[in-house]
Amino acid sequence: MENDAEQLIDEEIRAHHEEIEQLKVLKKMSKNPKLAALMRKIGDAATANGNGVHKPSTDSAPRNPPPADKRSRNGLTDAVTKAVGQFGNQRFVIHDVVKKVEASGFKFVAKDHRIAVSAVLDKLLKRGVIYIAEKRVGNAPHLYEYLGERKA
Numbered sequence: 744m745e746n747d748a749e750q751l752i753d754e755e756i757r758a759h760h761e762e763i764e765q766l767k768v769l770k771k772m773s774k775n776p777k778l779a780a781l782m783r784k785i786g787d788a789a790t791a792n793g794n795g796v797h798k799p800s801t802d803s804a805p806r807n808p809p810p811a812d813k814r815s816r817n818g819l820t821d822a823v824t825k826a827v828g829q830f831g832n833q834r835f836v837i838h839d840v841v842k843k844v845e846a847s848g849f850k851f852v853a854k855d856h857r858i859a860v861s862a863v864l865d866k867l868l869k870r871g872v873i874y875i876a877e878k879r880v881g882n883a884p885h886l887y888e889y890l891g892e893r894k895a
Contacts (some may be wrong), residue, residue, distance in 0.1 A: 822849040823863040827873055827889050834876050836884040837861055 772778045826843035827835070841856045853859035864887065867873045877886035 817852055818849065819844075819851070819859060820863050820866065822847060823860055824867065824872065824892075827864075827867065827887070828892075830889050832888065834886045834888050836886060837864065838884065840864065 769782075773782060822844045823840060826840050826847065829843060830839070837857050837860055840860050844860065845851075845856065851859060864873065868875070871890060872892060873887045873889050875885045876888040879885055
């Protein structure tokens, strides 16, 4: 058994060796300012706007999101936080939260309400307001549970 584990580990090391070598080359290239700029342009082209059209990068465009006080707030975070609080210790899935937020009268800006709510749930996970009570795979949604508001 121990020998099998060692063999599996050795195979994994060999499989990742080439990838590690490529990452070392990228790291070396990123230290050259001209190559770093070229790599950014290539990255921008790779993350085109979804229809295969290159989205030109502009050096004047800010790379970081604006500070929190400068972002527009449409109230979704507050609406989702209030909705998950209503579950108490009862487990819920994203669809349950979407239904509660819609029932509260909140007007979504996003077309896909599940995606918008999912992004807020990710924030609440990071803040420790909710946790994933049961991770699921495939099309089965994760089960969440409310822990309560945490002070940041």
